[in-house]
Amino acid sequence: MSVGLVIVSHSRKIAEGVVELAAQMAPDVVLVAAGGADDGDGPSRIGTSFERVQAGIEQASDGDGVVILTDLGSAVMTAEMVLEFLEPEARDRVRLAEAALVEGAVAAAVQAQGGSSLDEVLRAAENAVVSI
Amino acid sequence: MSVGLVIVSHSRKIAEGVVELAAQMAPDVVLVAAGGADDGDGPSRIGTSFERVQAGIEQASDGDGVVILTDLGSAVMTAEMVLEFLEPEARDRVRLAEAALVEGAVAAAVQAQGGSSLDEVLRAAENAVVSI
Amino acid sequence: MSVADATGPLDAAWAVRWMRGTAQVVSENRALLIDLDRAIGDADHGENLDRGFGAVLLKLDGDAPETPAAVLKLVAMTLMSTVGGAAGPLYGTAFLRAATSLGDTGVVDPSGVAGMIAAARDGIVARGKAEVGDKTMVDAWTPASEAAETAAQAGATAPEVLAAAANAAHAGAVATEPLIARKGRASYLGERSAGHQDPGAVSTALILQAAAEAAGGEVA
Amino acid sequence: MSVADATGPLDAAWAVRWMRGTAQVVSENRALLIDLDRAIGDADHGENLDRGFGAVLLKLDGDAPETPAAVLKLVAMTLMSTVGGAAGPLYGTAFLRAATSLGDTGVVDPSGVAGMIAAARDGIVARGKAEVGDKTMVDAWTPASEAAETAAQAGATAPEVLAAAANAAHAGAVATEPLIARKGRASYLGERSAGHQDPGAVSTALILQAAAEAAGGEVA
Numbered sequence: 001m002s003v004g005l006v007i008v009s010h011s012r013k014i015a016e017g018v019v020e021l022a023a024q025m026a027p028d029v030v031l032v033a034a035g036g037a038d039d040g041d042g043p044s045r046i047g048t049s050f051e052r053v054q055a056g057i058e059q060a061s062d063g064d065g066v067v068i069l070t071d072l073g074s075a076v077m078t079a080e081m082v083l084e085f086l087e088p089e090a091r092d093r094v095r096l097a098e099a100a101l102v103e104g105a106v107a108a109a110v111q112a113q114g115g116s117s118l119d120e121v122l123r124a125a126e127n128a129v130v131s132i
Numbered sequence: 133m134s135v136g137l138v139i140v141s142h143s144r145k146i147a148e149g150v151v152e153l154a155a156q157m158a159p160d161v162v163l164v165a166a167g168g169a170d171d172g173d174g175p176s177r178i179g180t181s182f183e184r185v186q187a188g189i190e191q192a193s194d195g196d197g198v199v200i201l202t203d204l205g206s207a208v209m210t211a212e213m214v215l216e217f218l219e220p221e222a223r224d225r226v227r228l229a230e231a232a233l234v235e236g237a238v239a240a241a242v243q244a245q246g247g248s249s250l251d252e253v254l255r256a257a258e259n260a261v262v263s264i
Numbered sequence: 265m266s267v268a269d270a271t272g273p274l275d276a277a278w279a280v281r282w283m284r285g286t287a288q289v290v291s292e293n294r295a296l297l298i299d300l301d302r303a304i305g306d307a308d309h310g311e312n313l314d315r316g317f318g319a320v321l322l323k324l325d326g327d328a329p330e331t332p333a334a335v336l337k338l339v340a341m342t343l344m345s346t347v348g349g350a351a352g353p354l355y356g357t358a359f360l361r362a363a364t365s366l367g368d369t370g371v372v373d374p375s376g377v378a379g380m381i382a383a384a385r386d387g388i389v390a391r392g393k394a395e396v397g398d399k400t401m402v403d404a405w406t407p408a409s410e411a412a413e414t415a416a417q418a419g420a421t422a423p424e425v426l427a428a429a430a431n432a433a434h435a436g437a438v439a440t441e442p443l444i445a446r447k448g449r450a451s452y453l454g455e456r457s458a459g460h461q462d463p464g465a466v467s468t469a470l471i472l473q474a475a476a477e478a479a480g481g482e483v484a
Numbered sequence: 485m486s487v488a489d490a491t492g493p494l495d496a497a498w499a500v501r502w503m504r505g506t507a508q509v510v511s512e513n514r515a516l517l518i519d520l521d522r523a524i525g526d527a528d529h530g531e532n533l534d535r536g537f538g539a540v541l542l543k544l545d546g547d548a549p550e551t552p553a554a555v556l557k558l559v560a561m562t563l564m565s566t567v568g569g570a571a572g573p574l575y576g577t578a579f580l581r582a583a584t585s586l587g588d589t590g591v592v593d594p595s596g597v598a599g600m601i602a603a604a605r606d607g608i609v610a611r612g613k614a615e616v617g618d619k620t621m622v623d624a625w626t627p628a629s630e631a632a633e634t635a636a637q638a639g640a641t642a643p644e645v646l647a648a649a650a651n652a653a654h655a656g657a658v659a660t661e662p663l664i665a666r667k668g669r670a671s672y673l674g675e676r677s678a679g680h681q682d683p684g685a686v687s688t689a690l691i692l693q694a695a696a697e698a699a700g701g702e703v704a
């Protein structure tokens with residue numbers, strides 16, 4: 001199984017949209033949307049959710065590792081916090097990309113679809129060119 | 133009135149999500165989502181729509197100019213095509229940013245909210261750091 | 265490929281036949297174009313073009329433009345607003361520039377055919393900034409344009425010029441197979457894009473084949 | 485600010501009083517924190533913290549942790565999952581590190597207070613990578629930690645150490661006003677971020693004030 005991706009955005013729509021866009025070119029890759037703040041029921045508030053990110057990593061981690069993409073700085077902090085709660089073996093198989101969210105996710109998804117390794121997928125995200 | 137933004141994405145959700153995210157920090161800026169391909173009724177297909185981009189520019193152009201942000205290359209081509217159909221005076225007040233979509237849109241929106249000029253807003257988009 | 269039944273001057277009626285033929289051949293090859301795009305893209309090229317040329321058919325049923333250029337302009341505007349993928353602005357620009365090159369001529373002559381194909385090709389390059397060898401539709405349009413120019417200069421008839429262009433586009437499309445994509449979505453795949461023909465190059469060959477067949481040109 | 489009624493050792497009951505007091509003062513200052521965040525952010529800091537400490541109250545009604553550290557750990561976990569903004573991971577980390585620094589001690593002594601505040605501050609720096617002067621909550625936590633350390637070394641009581649920290653945090657928050665933000669959302673504003681106090685620095689002062697008041701410390 002390939003590397004999975006978790007898309008962390010303050011907006012649920014952005015996270016879901018990135019997943020639908022990237023899925024077009026990477027039908028076999030596990031892509032998980034972790035967008036918006038968690039407020040039980042009701043429409044998702046703008047923000048990030050520790051639980052959604054944690055569950056997203058869990059869901060994406062059956063393959064060759066997980067790359068996390070984030071939008072703004074507070075999403076990065078939420079993701080790093082989640083990483084601190086992982087067991088060392090699980091933690092070792094997760095990478096946090098410093099990448100443009102949409103562009104990096106598409107590039108990473110295509111790379112993962114091709115069966116590349118965790119660090120190759122990370123590199124694809126981080127080197128993604130804007131507006132190819 | 134400030135500079136307006138048009139968010140062109142292949143995914144309607146992404147475009148709408150970017151608008152909701154950027155609006156939080158730029159409540160007075162006109163932000164228009166031009167996402168997905170236009171198929172009359174029904175859910176929006178993944179793709180870009182000449183008409184939605186054209187209407188978006190129109191809608192955003194009451195202020196000090198318009199900055200367009202795009203996701204992938206075909207969105208850039210659609211936007212450039214629309215620009216060719218504008219009258220020269222209208223065309224002169226529009227800029228196409230080479231920027232990360234989400235990160236660039238937030239940075240540009242904040243800049244526009246501060247009353248900056250068209251080229252300053254463009255610069256903010258293009259210089260946006262990923263994961264601030 | 266086959267010899268088309270229709271013959272006659274390259275007038276507005278020819279342009280309409282060309283577009284009807286394109287709609288048909290695109291529809292017949294929908295699955296092929298989707299499969300090609302699945303391998304190195306997002307699996308929608310066949311769907312995009314089928315929708316686009318389907319919309320062209322509807323427009324042609326309503327309207328009967330009086331010059332070849334008017335037909336191509338209508339096609340350009342329709343593709344632009346209905347395709348939704350890269351092929352929308354690319355073919356939109358191509359047909360628009362082709363229309364402009366024809367002016368208000370009623371019947372396109374051999375050098376007019378060559379000029380029209382060159383204009384389409386240049387429009388695609390201006391829009392997408394791809395070069396020959398980047399594994400895009402430019403790799404079909406460029407040899408097509410060169411073959412058309414050569415044939416026109418050698419005194420070929422207009423149908424013969426179109427047939428030469430279509431054959432060259434077909435060869436160009438086939439030759440994209442080993443290339444590594446450097447433009448468009450397929451460029452995300454890097455080296456993995458080799459080993460598949462480019463969908464846009466293949467659809468270009470289909471479109472030019474339809475042009476030749478609509479003119480009664482013999483396509484190899 | 486006022487002198488709190490409650491006095492006594494810094495035990496689990498004190499930690500619970502601290503958190504109840506924080507929930508109240510955050511709720512009272514919700515609109516202020518929102519307005520501060522509207523000026524240089526996204527106008528949600530008051531809402532974020534009010535939701536977070538509201539959730540803490542519910543947790544404390546259910547559970548009665550037996551050590552100060554256990555209270556702080558519960559608070560950390562609750563804020564982390566309910567705040568939704570930058571303050572979630574930042575205060576989450578702060579309270580978690582503070583809890584760790586206390587170990588299983590039943591009553592926190594003066595140097596324990598200083599160590600707890602230093603641990604919270606260091607956690608925030610580790611999480612957010614801001615330096616003093618970047619116009620963030622670090623500009624309140626850093627002077628608070630220094631003042632607590634100085635007071636503890638000078639032989640102050642635990643409530644006095646907390647009061648010194650709270651006063652220093654308050655002064656630090658006020659002093660963020662002229663600064664230009666270099667971290668967090670406010671950094672998008674560049675020079676326009678000057679002229680407003682940082683919301684996180686202000687909420688930090690409120691939290692430490694509540695700690696002091698819960699201990700009966702006199703806050704200027």
Ligand SMILES: Nc1ncnc2c1ncn2[C@@H]1O[C@H](COP(=O)(O)OP(=O)(O)O)[C@@H](O)[C@H]1O
Pocket residue numbers: 205206301305306308309312348349350351352354388391392393394399400401402447448449462463464465
């Ligand atoms: N920059 C470009 N220049 C020339 N042709 C391009 C460019 N980008 C894409 N193409 C062509 O477009 C074709 C894909 O079209 P289509 O599937 O409709 O678009 P999309 O990639 O948006 O899904 C490619 O096979 C290629 O021939």
Ligand SMILES: Nc1ncnc2c1ncn2[C@@H]1O[C@H](COP(=O)(O)OP(=O)(O)O)[C@@H](O)[C@H]1O
Pocket residue numbers: 073074521525526528529532568569570571572574608611612613614619620621622667668669682683684685
């Ligand atoms: N990198 C950082 N380091 C330290 N503090 C930060 C950082 N980023 C943001 N903050 C603090 O967080 C506060 C904003 O919190 P909040 O409004 O809850 O988050 P958000 O910016 O996600 O809406 C700021 O006022 C600042 O004090």
Ligand SMILES: [Mg+2]
Pocket residue numbers: 301305306307308309349
């Ligand atoms: Mg495609």
Ligand SMILES: [Mg+2]
Pocket residue numbers: 178179306308348349350
């Ligand atoms: Mg497509």
Ligand SMILES: [Mg+2]
Pocket residue numbers: 521525526527528529569
């Ligand atoms: Mg905020």
Ligand SMILES: [Mg+2]
Pocket residue numbers: 046047526528568569570
């Ligand atoms: Mg927020």
